[in-house]
Amino acid sequence: MEQNKSGESYILEVKNLSVSYGHVNALKGVDIKVKAGEIVVLIGANGAGKTSLLETILGVNEIKNGSIHFQGREISGDSADKIVRAGIFLVPEGRGVFSSMTVTDNLLLGAHHNLKGAKSKMDYVFSSFPILKDRKNQVAGTLSGGERQMLAIARALMSSPKMILVDEPSIGLAPKIVNDIFDILKNLNSEGYSILLSEQNVYKALKCAHRGYVMETGNIVLGAASEDLLNNPEIRKAYLGA
Amino acid sequence: MEVFIAQVINGLSLGSIYVLLVTGFNLLLLVAMIIHFSFPIVVVFSMYIAWIVLGLTGNNLFLGISAGIVSAILLNIITAPMFQHIMKKRGEVDINSTMVLSMGLGMIITDFLSHSINKGFPIAFPDALTGRAEGAFLKIGIISMSRGAFLALIVGIIFVLGLFWILYKTKQGRAFRAIAEDPNGAKLVGLPILKTGFQSYALTGFLGGSTAILMAILLGSASPGLGDQLGHKVLAVSIIAGLGNLKGGLIVGLSLGILEALVQGYWTGTWSNAVAFVIMLIAILVKPKGLFGMKL
Ligand SMILES: Nc1ncnc2c1ncn2[C@@H]1O[C@H](COP(=O)(O)OP(=O)(O)O)[C@@H](O)[C@H]1O
Ligand SMILES: [Mg+2]
Numbered sequence: 242m243e244q245n246k247s248g249e250s251y252i253l254e255v256k257n258l259s260v261s262y263g264h265v266n267a268l269k270g271v272d273i274k275v276k277a278g279e280i281v282v283l284i285g286a287n288g289a290g291k292t293s294l295l296e297t298i299l300g301v302n303e304i305k306n307g308s309i310h311f312q313g314r315e316i317s318g319d320s321a322d323k324i325v326r327a328g329i330f331l332v333p334e335g336r337g338v339f340s341s342m343t344v345t346d347n348l349l350l351g352a353h354h355n356l357k358g359a360k361s362k363m364d365y366v367f368s369s370f371p372i373l374k375d376r377k378n379q380v381a382g383t384l385s386g387g388e389r390q391m392l393a394i395a396r397a398l399m400s401s402p403k404m405i406l407v408d409e410p411s412i413g414l415a416p417k418i419v420n421d422i423f424d425i426l427k428n429l430n431s432e433g434y435s436i437l438l439s440e441q442n443v444y445k446a447l448k449c450a451h452r453g454y455v456m457e458t459g460n461i462v463l464g465a466a467s468e469d470l471l472n473n474p475e476i477r478k479a480y481l482g483a
Numbered sequence: 484m485e486v487f488i489a490q491v492i493n494g495l496s497l498g499s500i501y502v503l504l505v506t507g508f509n510l511l512l513l514v515a516m517i518i519h520f521s522f523p524i525v526v527v528f529s530m531y532i533a534w535i536v537l538g539l540t541g542n543n544l545f546l547g548i549s550a551g552i553v554s555a556i557l558l559n560i561i562t563a564p565m566f567q568h569i570m571k572k573r574g575e576v577d578i579n580s581t582m583v584l585s586m587g588l589g590m591i592i593t594d595f596l597s598h599s600i601n602k603g604f605p606i607a608f609p610d611a612l613t614g615r616a617e618g619a620f621l622k623i624g625i626i627s628m629s630r631g632a633f634l635a636l637i638v639g640i641i642f643v644l645g646l647f648w649i650l651y652k653t654k655q656g657r658a659f660r661a662i663a664e665d666p667n668g669a670k671l672v673g674l675p676i677l678k679t680g681f682q683s684y685a686l687t688g689f690l691g692g693s694t695a696i697l698m699a700i701l702l703g704s705a706s707p708g709l710g711d712q713l714g715h716k717v718l719a720v721s722i723i724a725g726l727g728n729l730k731g732g733l734i735v736g737l738s739l740g741i742l743e744a745l746v747q748g749y750w751t752g753t754w755s756n757a758v759a760f761v762i763m764l765i766a767i768l769v770k771p772k773g774l775f776g777m778k779l
Contacts, residue, residue: 301670325673337668339661349654350661350672356654396672 251310252277252404252435253298258307260297267293269459270307275404275437280430282446282467283439284480285456291439292334294456295406298437299331300324312403326354328403332410334439336393340382344373347381347392351399359399366395369425387418394425404435411442423449443480447471455480489626490748491741496632496701498740499639503694504717505724505732506646507687513663513727514683517566517581520718521589522691524710528592529555529695531705534606542611551699552692559688562588563681589710597707605706608699615703631700639697643733646690650729655682663727716759723766725773735774739763 253275260268267290275281283291296302298309300321309317316324330351338347348366352359367374370391376384381392390410397405407426411419423445430436440446447453447467455463455476463470470476504523511519533551540546562584569580597603610616614630621628628636650656658679662669670676699705720739724731739759746755766774 296671299671299673320675321670322673322675322678330673331671333668333671337665337671339664339668341664342657342660346657346660349657350674353654353658353672353674400673 250276252312253437254310255294255298256308256310258294258297258309259305260293260302261305267459268297271456271459271461273437273454273461273464275435277403277435278430278433279452280426280436280438280450282450282453283437283456284441284443284446284453284470284476285439286441288458289456290459291456292408293459295331295408295437295439298324298406299329322354325400325402328401330397330400330402330405332390332393332397332405332407334408334412336386336389338381338384338389338392338396341380343380344377344384344392348373348396348399351396353400355401358401362399362401366398369398369428370395386414387421390414390418390422391425394422394429398429402434404437405429407436407438409439409441411440411445419445443476444471485624485626486748487745490744492626492628492636493632493748494741494744495737496636496639496697496740497744498737499636499643500694500697500701501716501720501740502643502733502736503639503646503690503697504713505720505736506643506729507690507694508717508721509727509729509732510659510683510687512721513729514659515563515566515680516666517569517585519566519581519585520714521585521592521710522687523713523717524589524592525555525558526691526695526698527705527707527710527713528558528596529692530699530709531596531600531606533696533699534608534705535600537609537612542609544612547612548696551695552689555692555695556685556688559684559691560681563684567677567680589714593707593710596710603707605704607704613700613703635697635701638693642690642693642697647729647733649686655679655686659683712756719760719763723763723770723773725775725777727777728773728775731773731775 251274255271255273258268258271259266271290271294273281283294285291293302297304300316300319300323304317307317308315311327311329316327339350348363349356349359352362372388373392373395376388381389384392394407410422410426414422419442426436426438427449438446438450447470450467452464452466453470454461455470465473504526508519508522511517511522529551532554533547536550537543537547565584566581569584600606612631614620617630619627620630620633650659658669658674661672661674662676662679666676716739720735721732724735742762743755743759746758
């Protein structure tokens with residue numbers, strides 16, 4: 242396809258990416274692309290390699306093969322703190338908030354590399370998440386699951402990212418809260434953030450995303466627009482229980 | 484009552500020193516992820532450096548104090564790559580090998596001090612530093628303090644406050660605490676782990692050097708075995724407070740200082756170590772995970 246121009250239209254391009262932990266091959270030549278302004282979802286069962294892919298994009302895992310480009314620039318091999326400064330932030334699986342630290346401290350950690358604008362970003366985040374404002378001096382360990390997920394998303398916003406990676410946000414949350422979280426992600430997307438999401442809650446995730454990729458044991462087996470995936474008989478059978 | 488107040492004040496000086504040593508130890512444990520129980524030996528080494536430089540310069544206080552502080556920072560930063568080499572290879576806390584490294588470092592320093600400096604005899608710091616010869620600087624009733632003791636108290640308290648301000652109110656302190664709670668999570672939010680670990684070496688080096696000077700003023704002397712003795716106490720305080728618990732270390736460190744001073748005031752100084760250890764033994768039997776909970 243249009244290899245040369247792709248740097249301009251795609252904010253993230255992962256090509257032929259392979260990652261192993263010892264002799265476990267977690268990613269076996271993964272190709273995905275995200276356009277600026279898109280929500281893209283990775284669908285896959287436990288162990289498919291979703292977390293490995295997101296964390297490798299963030300620069301945490303050693304790459305065996307392949308490349309990652311962000312905004313047309315190669316970031317493969319860069320350290321996580323450099324990639325965060327370049328504008329990618331991860332909302333980790335299981336939220337990853339620091340339970341012994343206050344909500345405010347957790348938020349400021351997101352702005353670690355650019356504390357100058359932290360005050361106004363904090364105001365913006367508190368206006369979007371009033372619950373966090375009420376709890377700003379509480380330690381994160383006292384928050385409910387949904388509040389922690391909001392905190393993890395809000396912390397990502399504190400870094401002024403261009404792209405947010407969100408790893409299985411719905412895990413362990415009540416259905417009503419799950420809907421709230423997906424609404425939040427859709428709102429953020431309409432504000433201009435590009436989002437790469439991983440999910441096992443396939444129906445709600447596809448309803449929220451523009452496109453999706455299906456992952457199985459370290460491979461991308463299918464990639465298509467969300468409606469097409471929702472109507473795909475095999476997907477309906479394997480992931481939607483229809 | 485006056486004896487009590489006098490000894491509480493003495494205890495606060497001693498306690499501040501314990502707090503600085505324990506917090507340095509805890510920071511290395513939490514942020515750099517090494518068990519550096521020879522850290523107090525490094526501090527005693529810096530006391531010796533200060534003593535040597537004072538001797539060479541005809542008791543130039545500025546040079547002596549600077550040499551003590553700088554030597555601790557340098558020693559910490561020079562040994563950092565060795566510790567970080569182990570860390571990088573293992574990727575997580577590898578207590579065994581960092582402990583062996585720390586132990587070896589401590590043994591080399593202690594051997595060096597007992598063979599090569601002052602023929603292994605205890606060293607005495609000059610009155611110019613300790614202010615002993617001047618007599619009481621502050622006298623209220625039976626409470627009397629030398630200028631040195633008074634300074635050590637004030638500086639000790641300011642340093643403890645400053646240290647906790649850094650930990651709880653600054654960007655670096657926040658990163659220290661985040662790495663301490665969850666190193667992997669800290670990496671996922673883009674905190675520079677190795678760089679922050681390095682900053683913790685520099686900070687603890689500065690703390691160690693300053694503590695060395697405070698101890699020189701307060702104790703007036705040092706011996707090659709002092710580091711080992713302090714090392715045991717610091718490890719004990721840290722475990723009793725709860726390994727890696729910063730606020731716990733603050734409370735237990737101050738309490739230990741005051742307890743020892745009270746035993747000295749009301750009973751006898753020669754038994755203050757034994758009493759301290761008996762009480763610590765009881766504490767650890769009652770609360771094996773530490774009075775304030777482990778943070779590791
Ligand atoms: N730190 C690790 N060490 C060894 N194997 C791992 C590690 N992390 C993940 N794996 C393995 O890699 C594969 C992909 O895991 P993961 O990326 O967590 O999948 P998912 O997020 O889709 O559940 C699995 O087989 C898992 O067991
Ligand atoms: Mg996962």
